[in-house]
Amino acid sequence: MEIISTSDLPSYHVLIVAGGQGSRLGGELPKQYLKIGNNIVINQSIGMFSSCITLTCVIHPEHTSLYHDAVQPRMWLRPPVQGGRERRDSVRNGLNDLKNHLKADDILLIHDAARPFVSPADICAVIREAARTGAATLAQPVCDTLRHQDGHTIDRSNVWAIQTPQAFRFSLICKAHDRADPVTSYTDDSAMVAALGHPVSFVSGSQENFKITTAEDLRFARMLVSAAMETRTGSGYDVHAFRSDAATHIRLCGVDVPHDRGIDAHSDGDVGLHALTDALLSTVAAGDIGSHFPPSDPQWKNADSALFLRKAVHLVAAQQGRLVHLDVTIVCERPKVGPYREAMQARIAEICGLPPARVSIKATTSEKLGFTGREEGIVAQALATVEFPRS
Numbered sequence: 488m489e490i491i492s493t494s495d496l497p498s499y500h501v502l503i504v505a506g507g508q509g510s511r512l513g514g515e516l517p518k519q520y521l522k523i524g525n526n527i528v529i530n531q532s533i534g535m536f537s538s539c540i541t542l543t544c545v546i547h548p549e550h551t552s553l554y555h556d557a558v559q560p561r562m563w564l565r566p567p568v569q570g571g572r573e574r575r576d577s578v579r580n581g582l583n584d585l586k587n588h589l590k591a592d593d594i595l596l597i598h599d600a601a602r603p604f605v606s607p608a609d610i611c612a613v614i615r616e617a618a619r620t621g622a623a624t625l626a627q628p629v630c631d632t633l634r635h636q637d638g639h640t641i642d643r644s645n646v647w648a649i650q651t652p653q654a655f656r657f658s659l660i661c662k663a664h665d666r667a668d669p670v671t672s673y674t675d676d677s678a679m680v681a682a683l684g685h686p687v688s689f690v691s692g693s694q695e696n697f698k699i700t701t702a703e704d705l706r707f708a709r710m711l712v713s714a715a716m717e718t719r720t721g722s723g724y725d726v727h728a729f730r731s732d733a734a735t736h737i738r739l740c741g742v743d744v745p746h747d748r749g750i751d752a753h754s755d756g757d758v759g760l761h762a763l764t765d766a767l768l769s770t771v772a773a774g775d776i777g778s779h780f781p782p783s784d785p786q787w788k789n790a791d792s793a794l795f796l797r798k799a800v801h802l803v804a805a806q807q808g809r810l811v812h813l814d815v816t817i818v819c820e821r822p823k824v825g826p827y828r829e830a831m832q833a834r835i836a837e838i839c840g841l842p843p844a845r846v847s848i849k850a851t852t853s854e855k856l857g858f859t860g861r862e863e864g865i866v867a868q869a870l871a872t873v874e875f876p877r878s
């Protein structure tokens with residue numbers, strides 16, 4: 488992972504423009520509210536600016552509930568501002584809303600919600616440049632040959648494709664909007680600042696910072712997100728002895744299975760859930776079930792092992808892990824697992840928040856060999872497959 492020094496980074500505020508209503512992508516949802524991977528476009532864009540002082544979104548008046556469903560609460564997030572008819576009206580509403588909060592010299596970044604892949608390094612670079620010059624934008628030199636339909640080739644040597652974020656001293660961007668010609672169609676804020684006669688620095692950006700506009704862009708965005716995930720596999724193993732005295736059932740994979748001998752255990756002795764808990768803990772390198780729930784602790788006496796598994800699921804979720812698949816193998820001569828397989832799948836799926844089709848339960852014997860063959864004990868092995876954001 489790229490390490491960026493932010494120790495001398497000037498403090499900054501962010502305005503995210505998300506007022507667009509239409510979608511050229513053909514769906515019902517505007518593009519800023521579409522899913523990419525586990526995230527929503529606008530929520531991911533907001534997340535790129537986690538080092539800002541405040542962040543304000545300008546949204547379409549009809550998108551208030553979409554916005555609140557899509558965006559997770561963050562300490563630095565201000566309430567959204569209603570957008571206007573054109574992009575420049577939306578930005579202006581945002582600037583007006585910020586006038587009582589920002590000082591003239593503060594740095595404000597203006598960013599399109601539909602660019603969710605801006606890198607931390609590029610954000611830092613554009614802030615530093617704006618702190619020096621008053622106005623800077625991310626931009627990319629154009630590499631493709633540009634040719635007009637009339638046949639003449641356009642000299643691309645000084646041609647840049649303009650991106651966002653664009654960073655400005657607050658007083659400068661407010662002045663640019665105040666003085667902007669009402670009939671001129673400015674495609675972005677840096678054009679308004681340039682129209683004032685104030686130079687705008689170009690900071691070389693990255694191709695990944697593309698704007699999601701077409702269905703092809705959306706496909707590409709989803710490819711990028713899946714490429715940015717890594718898969719981890721954790722394994723778990725557990726053994727419990729059968730007691731010698733008579734019993735009515737054992738707990739196995741969260742289900743009571745009739746059996747004539749009980750399990751020797753401090754908790755409910757569910758080898759399936761214990762192995763699975765260890766497999767999940769393993770994907771976040773969080774120790775083992777014994778370190779979280781010591782058998783010496785009286786509060787876990789006869790405990791439902793679903794509690795242990797829930798805890799492991801929470802630890803995985805805290806690292807933004809997405810459970811992909813769980814697999815349990817039970818080794819014993821008796822009881823027979825087959826009749827309870829579906830109930831076990833359903834119970835584990837319920838505990839972990841997964842579809843049952845992503846939970847596999849298998850059983851085998853050890854051909855009368857060893858302690859499982861002699862019916863002295865029962866074994867479970869588990870594998871957990873979990874996706875995490877690449878770090």
Ligand code: MG
Nearest residue numbers: 725726758761
């Ligand atoms: Mg155990």
